[in-house]
Amino acid sequence: MASVLSKAATAEPARTRRTPRRAGLRLRRFNVPAGVAGWLWLAVIIIPIYYVVITSLKTQAGYFGQNPLAVPASPTLENYKMVLAADFARYFVNSALITVGTVVPSLAFSFMASFAIVRGSGRFLKSVNALFLMGLAIPLQAVIIPIYLMIIKMHLYDSLLAIILPSIAFAIPLSVLIMANFIRDVPNELFESMRLDGCSEWQTLWRLALPLAKPAIVTVAIYNGLGVWNGFLLPLILTQSPELRVLPLALWTFQGEYSVNIPAVLASVVLTTLPILVLYIVGRRQLLSGLTAGFSK
Amino acid sequence: MAAVATAPPARRGATKAGRTPQAGPSPQAGKGKNGALAWLVIPALVFFVGFAVLPLIGVLVLSFTNWDGIGAISPAGLANWFSIFSDPLMYNALWLTFVIMVVSWLVQTPISLLLGTFTAGSQKYRAVLAVLYFLPLLLSSAAIAIAYKALLDPNFGLAEGLRLPFLAQDWLGLPELALGVVIFVIAWQFVPFHTLIYQGGVRQIPKSLYEAAEIDGAGRVKQFFFITVPQLKYTIITSSTLMVVGSLTYFDLVFVLTGGGPGNSTRILALDMYLKGFKANLMGPASAVAVILVAIGLALALLLQRIGGKDNSGSQLEGL
Numbered sequence: 001m002a003s004v005l006s007k008a009a010t011a012e013p014a015r016t017r018r019t020p021r022r023a024g025l026r027l028r029r030f031n032v033p034a035g036v037a038g039w040l041w042l043a044v045i046i047i048p049i050y051y052v053v054i055t056s057l058k059t060q061a062g063y064f065g066q067n068p069l070a071v072p073a074s075p076t077l078e079n080y081k082m083v084l085a086a087d088f089a090r091y092f093v094n095s096a097l098i099t100v101g102t103v104v105p106s107l108a109f110s111f112m113a114s115f116a117i118v119r120g121s122g123r124f125l126k127s128v129n130a131l132f133l134m135g136l137a138i139p140l141q142a143v144i145i146p147i148y149l150m151i152i153k154m155h156l157y158d159s160l161l162a163i164i165l166p167s168i169a170f171a172i173p174l175s176v177l178i179m180a181n182f183i184r185d186v187p188n189e190l191f192e193s194m195r196l197d198g199c200s201e202w203q204t205l206w207r208l209a210l211p212l213a214k215p216a217i218v219t220v221a222i223y224n225g226l227g228v229w230n231g232f233l234l235p236l237i238l239t240q241s242p243e244l245r246v247l248p249l250a251l252w253t254f255q256g257e258y259s260v261n262i263p264a265v266l267a268s269v270v271l272t273t274l275p276i277l278v279l280y281i282v283g284r285r286q287l288l289s290g291l292t293a294g295f296s297k
Numbered sequence: 298m299a300a301v302a303t304a305p306p307a308r309r310g311a312t313k314a315g316r317t318p319q320a321g322p323s324p325q326a327g328k329g330k331n332g333a334l335a336w337l338v339i340p341a342l343v344f345f346v347g348f349a350v351l352p353l354i355g356v357l358v359l360s361f362t363n364w365d366g367i368g369a370i371s372p373a374g375l376a377n378w379f380s381i382f383s384d385p386l387m388y389n390a391l392w393l394t395f396v397i398m399v400v401s402w403l404v405q406t407p408i409s410l411l412l413g414t415f416t417a418g419s420q421k422y423r424a425v426l427a428v429l430y431f432l433p434l435l436l437s438s439a440a441i442a443i444a445y446k447a448l449l450d451p452n453f454g455l456a457e458g459l460r461l462p463f464l465a466q467d468w469l470g471l472p473e474l475a476l477g478v479v480i481f482v483i484a485w486q487f488v489p490f491h492t493l494i495y496q497g498g499v500r501q502i503p504k505s506l507y508e509a510a511e512i513d514g515a516g517r518v519k520q521f522f523f524i525t526v527p528q529l530k531y532t533i534i535t536s537s538t539l540m541v542v543g544s545l546t547y548f549d550l551v552f553v554l555t556g557g558g559p560g561n562s563t564r565i566l567a568l569d570m571y572l573k574g575f576k577a578n579l580m581g582p583a584s585a586v587a588v589i590l591v592a593i594g595l596a597l598a599l600l601l602q603r604i605g606g607k608d609n610s611g612s613q614l615e616g617l
Contacts, residue, residue, distance in 0.1 A: 031517065034415055034418075035422075037411070037415075038412075038415055038422075038423065038426050039426075041408075041412060041426075041430065042429055042430070044485070045429060045432060045433060045485070045489075046429060046432075047455070048444055048445065048455075049432060049444075051444075051447075051448055051454075051455065051458070052444045052447070052448075063453060067457065067458055068453055068454055068455070068457050068458035069455075069458030069459065070458075105340075106344075109340040109341040109344060110341055112337040112338070112341065113337060113338040113340075113341035115334075115337060116334040116335065116336075116337035116338045117338065119334055120331045120334035120335065121331060122331045122335075124331075124335055125331065125334065125335065125338065128338050128342055131342075131345070131350070132341075132345065135345060135349055135350075136598070137542065137594050137595050137598035137599075138349055138353060138591065138594070139545050139546050139567075139590060139591065139594050140546070141545075141546055141548050141567045141570065141571075141587070141590065142353075142356060142567075142570075142587045142588075142590040142591040142594065143349065143352035143353055143355070143356050143587070143591075144571075144587075145355075145356055145359060145570075145574055145580055145583060145584050145587060146351070146352035146355030146356050146359060146584075147348060147352050148366075149355065149359070150348075150351075150352065150355075165344070165347075165348055166348045166349075168344050168348070169344040169345050169347065169348030169349045170348070170349060172341050172344060172345045172349075173345070173349075176341065200333075201333055201334060201337075205337070229437075230436075230437035230438065232437065232438060232548075232549040232552075232553075233548060237575065247437070248437045248438070248439040248440070248549070249439075251437070251439045251440055251443060252439050252443070252553055255443050255446075262447050262450075262453065266443075266444065266447055269436075269440045269443055269444055272437070272440060273435055273436055273437075273440060276435040276436075277435055280431075280432075280435055288431060288434075288493060291434055291490065291493065292490065292493050292494055292497065
């Protein structure tokens with residue numbers, strides 16, 4: 001059946017006219033235009049990635065001498081050694097720190113808030129929910145100047161905490177939205193039986209809602225984690241010391257310093273992507289559902 | 298907290314279908330319970346107000362002040378607003394942001410819709426292709442921008458590799474080309490995300506609709522336009538909202554890829570704000586640009602929500 005949901009069929013309306021009306025289920029046969037377009041799009045996606053990977057394995061001479069898309073004649077890992085020597089291990093640790101430092105508290109806070117919003121009532125909780133929903137539309141860039149001012153006033157400028165605090169705040173609205181929707185789908189009878197067992201709301205939160213909401217929590221953790229891991233603006237504005245660089249910022253400064261050594265620059269791109277690639281290989285489904293944060297459902 | 302446990306339960310009517318957390322508790326369900334629950338939102342509320350709501354007010358206030366980013370802040374009245382509204386760079390940035398928003402939507406929506414439909418198919422090869430299609434999602438904007446800078450090099454990049462002379466342009470050096478490159482790279486980065494959204498949407502369309510259409514003799518094209526597209530109405534709205542509002546925030550990519558150049562040909566609004574504030578040390582005018590950015594973002598979000606009806610805040614995770 002799925003073959004009918006063809007992609008490129010739209011690109012060739014003539015196709016239907018050629019198909020006899022009585023054909024019916026024969027439409028199941030291979031959808032050629034969709035296949036062709038599908039492989040073409042693959043080329044669009046893969047060629048840049050292929051180019052980055054093979055170039056990162058080339059020597060400078062190979063880069064200047066060989067066809068850019070040819071496999072390196074004498075593959076080398078020198079570029080990777082050079083990138084690692086440029087302190088990328090430290091940047092990796094910094095990125096990991098801000099990611100964990102953001103994701104864990106934002107998950108805890110958002111989970112408690114969404115539980116309260118779903119279970120409670122009253123004007124206060126309603127307006128908090130409305131406030132979070134409005135927060136979805138605030139672009140981080142638009143408020144970066146006051147954040148910069150606040151961070152200076154708090155004497156946190158040029159620290160990892162400076163990146164973490166606003167990141168937590170900006171992770172909250174979407175996290176609350178997703179988790180609240182999830183908790184809302186928990187049958188009321190379960191909450192009821194917890195109450196009959198004499199559990200407080202606090203106990204219900206930990207013993208019932210938390211285990212049930214695990215899929216939503218994983219989704220939100222991945223979405224927020226990737227956002228922070230790949231984030232560029234906050235580190236750019238709120239830090240300046242080389243030893244506090246996170247990976248995306250390190251990539252940018254590295255390509256500024258080594259603009260003549262393209263293979264090394266591209267090695268840094270590959271190296272910084274590897275951790276996420278490993279995640280993709282290990283838990284592709286969860287990563288992808290986390291990436292869309294449930295928008296695809 | 299123990300007192301809460303003895304409080305009568307809140308009877309919640311529309312638990313499942315509920316879109317808003319209203320659903321009245323019985324009158325005596327009492328303040329005790331809500332009071333205890335209210336405490337649970339405090340940490341999230343403090344962070345959100347502190348680092349999102351206050352800065353939002355702050356940026357408006359700062360737009361009426363002079364500040365160089367280091368020294369003292371002094372009131373400036375309407376001077377910053379007069380200056381940015383007579384600043385051709387701001388109009389240029391506004392126009393570029395608008396162009397990128399519209400063209401990106403026109404480019405990305407059909408491609409994502411078709412790819413989403415394609416990858417939702419059950420054939421093995423499509424599943425394999427899909428795994429590769431989603432690879433750009435793993436890369437940061439900075440990584441993508443750096444990769445494309447190398448790839449677009451006329452001598453050592455794609456043009457030379459494919460031996461296609463017409464690709465050997467000074468892509469990032471000519472104003473007319475640079476904007477096109479930015480739009481292309483944005484599409485390369487974000488089409489996979491929207492493909493994923495559409496794939497999920499297509500998979501939720503009941504198969505029986507297609508079976509019925511097939512019995513009626515509708516071909517692939519007709520099925521796509523008369524079943525798939527109408528059934529995806531809400532998915533299209535969700536995807537478009539994220540795309541359009543998201544287009545205000547392409548800062549990272551453009552910053553690393555072109556830095557706004559050549560000249561000011563890719564100096565979008567967010568970049569204009571950054572350059573005014575953190576490069577020229579004019580935080581006042583930069584804040585005024587930021588206020589415009591917020592206003593556009595909120596207006597677009599509201600507009601698209603109006604078009605989309607009540608759908609968006611609904612339970613998107615049903616059946617997860």
